Amino acid sequence: MDKFKIIGKSRIAGEVSISGSKNAALPLLAAMLLPSDETVLHNVPTLKDTDTLIKLIKGMGVDIKKEGNTVIADARHVANYYAPYELVRTMRASILVLGALLGRFGEAEVSLPGGCSIGSRPVDQHLKAFEAMGATITVENGYVKAQAPAGGRLIGCDFSFDMVTVGGTENVIMAATLARGTTRLENCATEPEVVDLANMLVKMGAKIDGIGTPTMTIEGVEQLHGCEYSVIADRIETGSYLAGALMSEGDVLTKNTSAEFLHPVLKKFEAMGATITTGDDWIRAVMKGRPKAVDIRTQVHPGFPTDMQAQLMAVCCLADGTSTIIENIFENRFMHVPELQRLGANIKVDGHTAVVVGVDSFTPAPVMATDLRASMSLVMAAACAEGESVIDRIYHIDRGYDDVENKLKALGVNIERIKD
Ligand code: UD1
Secondary structure: OOOEEEEEEOEEEEEOOOOOOOHHHOOOOHHHHOOOOOOEHHHHOHHHHHHHHHHHHOOOOOOOEEEEOOOEEEEEOOOOOOEEEEHHHOOHHHHHHHHHHHEEEEEEEEEOOOOOOOEEEOOOOHHHHHHHHEEEEEEOOOEEEEOOOOOOEEOEEEEEEEOOHHHHHHHHHHHHHHHHOEEEEOOOOOHHHHHHHHHHHHHHOOOOOOOOOOOOEEEEEOOOOOEEEOOEEEEHHHHHHHHHHHHOEEEEEEEEOOHHHHHHHHHHHHHHOOEEOOOOOEEEEEOOOOEOOOOEEEOOOOEEEEHHHHHHHHHOOOOOOOEEEEEOOOOOOHHHHHHHHHHOEEEEOOOOEEEEEEOOOOOOOEEEEEHHHHHHHHHHHOOOOOEEEEEEOHHHHHHHOOHHHHHHHHOOOOEEEEEE
């Protein structure tokens, strides 16, 4: 397993170009299964997770290739509707092919993704909605088998999600685009990545109302056609690099991004003392002095995103005062706490609440990346510690941060990959 060697202390400053959003690209890639002709998707980040999904779709017989940041898929011929455990277990978002396959072909067999380090993460809402649309669902030997009713098409229905789920909303809207009749979904996720998917589906000929609101109405059509589309910028990657400026009295300019999706995070950065300026496609954070403590509670969009919790916690570790962080989305998303403690942080966890008492500085240590976003909090903390730190298990960071070493180097971080 590769490791990062980081020698601090660095002032994190410079310019960085933001890649396409991982969490938008994954459902968009799955949606390429829906039309029976060619789709071209631009601004796809080069990541382990996007590679996995491309491999999964290729395994179904789709003619799919990635050239630079563009993926071209011709889904005219799909040989099987099967997603094997070997690929699904490496990435939960593989479950997103279920909705596309079931919608277009009326059947699918997809491995259950199982739990992951940040919590049990069931897919009961996805399955419940497909059942409401007339599908027969069986779970056998770790695989979900789904079959549309006679005639091979799902049937539009009224369905309300019991909780807000990003993946559930995405899976069900994909399936509903090709269902017979109208599907009315309540309590939908409104995350920018869901909106991006809905916008591409509309470009493919889908009829969707209420995009970006909790109630979406999808009128099923007979078929979708291919289109050309570009993935939105990664709001979490943007926020992660900007957080580096706050931790190091730095100055970070993120380009090819948008402040539109990041308001709850930028507001916290300002409350911590950063000067934030924005343009059409850039955001800059300038920090003078020590950050101020803040309270954060993660919530569904437009609340503070859980995917920025670990990075904000790393900033709070160096803040003047005591911060309280409440994690409301995932049951086990404080695994980075013991690792941040190894770097000198003062954090106490009680259930879903972490109380962070700011310290003057981080101290170098060997640490272990625990999940994707947590990895970035450790990288930034190590960059701010005087001396050498080694971060193990960085395969987590490779899943979600495009070209991470070069981007960090451009921001002044002394980082080196140690190959296994
Ligand atoms: C997506 C993001 C992830 C982000 C999360 C919340 C992708 C690829 N991943 O994950 O980075 O942290 O949204 O913003 O886009 N739940 C159920 N039953 C279900 C579905 C979800 O109980 O059927 C629960 C989950 O266990 C979790 C919560 O609902 O506690 C939110 O999950 P969900 O919004 O579905 O997250 P993902 O789509 O998996």
